[in-house]
Amino acid sequence: MLLLQYHNLLIQSLLQERFAPDAQATAIDQIISDFDNVTYHVSTPETKTKILISLSVKCFKDLEKYGVDALLEREYGSYIISPPENGFDFSLVVDLENLPPTPEEKEELILKIALLKRNALAAPFEQAFDEFDHLSAEAAKNSLDLSVPEDSGTEVKSLHYREEESIYIRASHDRVTVIFSILFREETDSVFGKVFLQEFVDARRRAIQNAPQVLYSNKEPPLEIRSAPGLKTSDDIAYVTFVLFPRHITRERRNGCISHIEIFRDYFHYHIKCSKAYMHSRMRFRVAEFLKVLNRAKPETDEDKKTTASGRRFGTR
Incomplete structure (x- = not known):
């Protein structure tokens, strides 16, 4: 089982090559595709010593409502350029002649840039966690029983990060609920997906008591998001709910x-594809074995037999 990385490995390796003390400044112009319809453009449009990294996210307009600008300003500060590169949502520039002095600081900067997508998508989660802190403090002040669910009336944050797929986040005084809508475009994906998702649901009851509660529903959206606009009901759509407790x-x-919850959708579909590939490889192996059996069982024909002078026949095999 593979655990996917939270950062972009191509950006990390590219910057490590350019940040090396003996590296030569060369021109760069690369388009890099990432999960969740995210695209990067790494280039040197002005001079070979200034690397421009631009990010395009399908749901950036949604992220702007939840404070992504402030979060990116906090993380990248003076590296940000405004306005961003044409056709992209966010851009930053790294000057190779003005890098941090120590290797540790350089590596930290490389990892931070490679985590650009992760940091951008973290904005609504951080906002929901801040709402949770406020609501739980108010509940404690009012001596509210934290074990009793309550309709806090907080906004359901929606990220339409893929075609016909979204992430919904809602904070209350005792939990933060994260819901993924997942579209299965193929029938086999739906079958494998239901098996995997049921395992997520059962794992907590069997062995992992401290894990977040996971709920799975097919077609019907959970109660927390039924008031959200644009919901679709279809046999091809499933909803996975993570309940994060304090x-x-x-x-x-x-x-x-x-970081863990952001990568869930990619992790989930990666393992569906791996399972399908494994099943196909086993099927091809069994077909090859059956063909060998059939070839051994092939009956002899007259052409395969020869006759002796006395008229007796014998096979050539």
Whole structure:
């Protein structure tokens, strides 16, 4: 089982080559595609010593409503250029002649740039966690029983990050709920997906008691998002709900929680494709074995037999 990386490996390796002390400044012009309809453009449009990294995200307009500009300003600061490159949502420039002095700081900058997509998509999660802090503090002040669910009336944050697929996030005083809508375009994907998702649901009950609660529903959207606009009901659409309790979103765990949950959809579909590839390889192996059996069982014909002088026949095999 493979755990996908949260950062873009191509951007990381490219910057590591250019940040090396003995690296020669060369021209760059690369388009890099990432998961979730994300595209990067890494180029040197002005001079070979200034690398421009641009990001295009399908749901960037949604992210702007949830404070992505402030988050990116916090993470990348003086590297940001405005307006961004034409056709992209966000751009930053790294000057190779003005890099951080120590190798550790250079590696930190490389990783931060490689995490550009992750950091952009983290904006609504961070906002939801801040809402949770506020609501839980108000609940404690009012002596509200934190074990009793309550309709807090908070906004359902929607990220339409793929065609016909979205992420919904809602904070309340005792939890943060994250819901993925997943579209199965093929019938076989739907079959494999249901098996995987049921395993997510059952894993917590069997062994992993501290894991977030996972709920799975087919066709019918969960109650938390039924008021959200643009919901579609179809046999090809499933909803996966992660319920994050206070122990999952402490200050120390929040960054890791965001990274893990963001990659869920890619992780899920990657393993569906791996399962299909494994099944096909086993099927091809069995067909090859059956063909060998059939070839051994092929009956002899008259052409395969020869006759002796006395008229007796014998096979050539």
